[in-house]
Amino acid sequence: MTDQSGQSDLRMGIVGFGLRASLARYAHRPGEGSRVTVVCDTAERGRRDAAARIEGVRVVASLDEILAPHVRSEVDAVLVLTPDHVHAEHAVRTLEAGIPTFVEKPLATSIADADRILAAAHRTRTRLYVGHNMRHLPVVTAMREVIEAGTIGQVKAVWCRHFVSAGGDYYFKDWHADRRNTTGLLLQKGAHDIDVIHWLAGAYSRRVSAVGALAVYGAITDHRDNSDRRMADWYSLDNWPPTEQRELHPVVDVEDISMAHLVLEGGVLASYQQCHFTPDYWRNYTVIGTKGRLENFGDGPGAVVKVWTRRTDAYREDADEVIEVPAADTTGHGGADPLLVAEFVRFAREGGETMTSPVAAREAVAAGACATSSLRTGGGAVDVPALDPELVEWFEGGQVPEAAEEAGVAAGGGG
Numbered sequence: 011m012t013d014q015s016g017q018s019d020l021r022m023g024i025v026g027f028g029l030r031a032s033l034a035r036y037a038h039r040p041g042e043g044s045r046v047t048v049v050c051d052t053a054e055r056g057r058r059d060a061a062a063r064i065e066g067v068r069v070v071a072s073l074d075e076i077l078a079p080h081v082r083s084e085v086d087a088v089l090v091l092t093p094d095h096v097h098a099e100h101a102v103r104t105l106e107a108g109i110p111t112f113v114e115k116p117l118a119t120s121i122a123d124a125d126r127i128l129a130a131a132h133r134t135r136t137r138l139y140v141g142h143n144m145r146h147l148p149v150v151t152a153m154r155e156v157i158e159a160g161t162i163g164q165v166k167a168v169w170c171r172h173f174v175s176a177g178g179d180y181y182f183k184d185w186h187a188d189r190r191n192t193t194g195l196l197l198q199k200g201a202h203d204i205d206v207i208h209w210l211a212g213a214y215s216r217r218v219s220a221v222g223a224l225a226v227y228g229a230i231t232d233h234r235d236n237s238d239r240r241m242a243d244w245y246s247l248d249n250w251p252p253t254e255q256r257e258l259h260p261v262v263d264v265e266d267i268s269m270a271h272l273v274l275e276g277g278v279l280a281s282y283q284q285c286h287f288t289p290d291y292w293r294n295y296t297v298i299g300t301k302g303r304l305e306n307f308g309d310g311p312g313a314v315v316k317v318w319t320r321r322t323d324a325y326r327e328d329a330d331e332v333i334e335v336p337a338a339d340t341t342g343h344g345g346a347d348p349l350l351v352a353e354f355v356r357f358a359r360e361g362g363e364t365m366t367s368p369v370a371a372r373e374a375v376a377a378g379a380c381a382t383s384s385l386r387t388g389g390g391a392v393d394v395p396a397l398d399p400e401l402v403e404w405f406e407g408g409q410v411p412e413a414a415e416e417a418g419v420a421a422g423g424g425g
Contacts, residue, residue: 021045303318
């Protein structure tokens with residue numbers, strides 16, 4: 011099947027049909043540029059859901075089956091949507107098979123695994139894309155445009171408060187609650203915001219410290235193995251207050267409130283606070299520069315970004331500039347998900363620049379992992395290890411094999 015330009019649809023495989031299987035609706039658009047040809051899931055429910063939602067799709071139970079020659083020939087690119095702690099296991103294999111690979115965020119749950127994924131893409135010269143969809147979120151792009159225009163001057167501080175009313179349902183009833191699968195929510199959930207902090211500041215974290223606690227959900231004694239269910243089976247706004255949550259995961263050992271301080275390159279200071287038992291659900295960013303500051307109020311349709319650039323002696327609700335965030339598709343993270351998948355489809359097919367970055371995704375994991383280490387060892391400062399400069403050069407150069415060869419780096423296969 012071909013799209014309106016006459017190009018054949020990019021044939022896509024999906025590895026893992028669980029929480030982020032919602033991306034399939036944007037990947038499977040026969041005649042519009044891409045279609046899903048095969049889905050792999052080890053769980054019978056995932057395979058059943060894929061067969062019901064994607065007409066004519068091939069459904070298999072293991073990654074080995076996707077990589078088998080007769081199926082591999084039907085796959086041009088792949089989405090790795092499995093639980094976070096097995097991203098490296100699956101992504102390294104698809105990259106080594108030469109398949110352009112989308113990895114859901116966070117890239118991994120450890121610095122070592124994140125670096126292993128990047129090294130595999132570099133070694134095989136295979137295109138790697140990481141699904142940090144918030145870089146496509148209208149409120150975030152609006153803030154970045156203000157910063158890039160120089161309106162608030164040079165960025166010196168970024169603050170983010172993340173209120174997560176859905177925390178009990180989203181993160182404490184399934185595998186997310188077990189630190190063996192996530193490291194912690196300061197990494198798993200925080201990678202979103204840490205990446206945005208880095209993007210707005212134009213710099214990565216080099217030293218971090220954090221505090222946190224399992225303040226509410228640790229006291230709940232009602233537990234259940236929910237592996238037979240999905241979040242949609244238990245999610246409800248009626249699950250309130252947090253202290254009355256029921257049927258939590260059998261293992262609950264991740265923090266439900268955390269606060270991190272970040273020292274970024276160039277001396278930019280940042281802070282990130284995350285709470286999973288608030289009544290409201292949104293992110294509030296404040297960015298302070300040498301000429302002013304900006305702040306968002308709301309992060310979905312109807313949100314505004316306010317900018318102050320004149321000195322006063324009190325808070326002014328009537329900011330010097332008010333940017334109304336344009337209405338977008340209210341599904342798929344406020345319209346970010348369809349843009350994310352469309353960018354990957356184009357990148358897998360043609361290459362070129364992207365709004366997301368494997369290096370940035372790794373740096374978000376590294377900052378989150380080091381902050382979690384600080385949190386659990388008394389809150390002292392932890393240095394964030396730098397990525398191998400050769401990998402930085404490769405990815406920031408656009409993952410172009412020819413450029414690497416001209417620089418004297420021997421190219422491998424795939425990509």
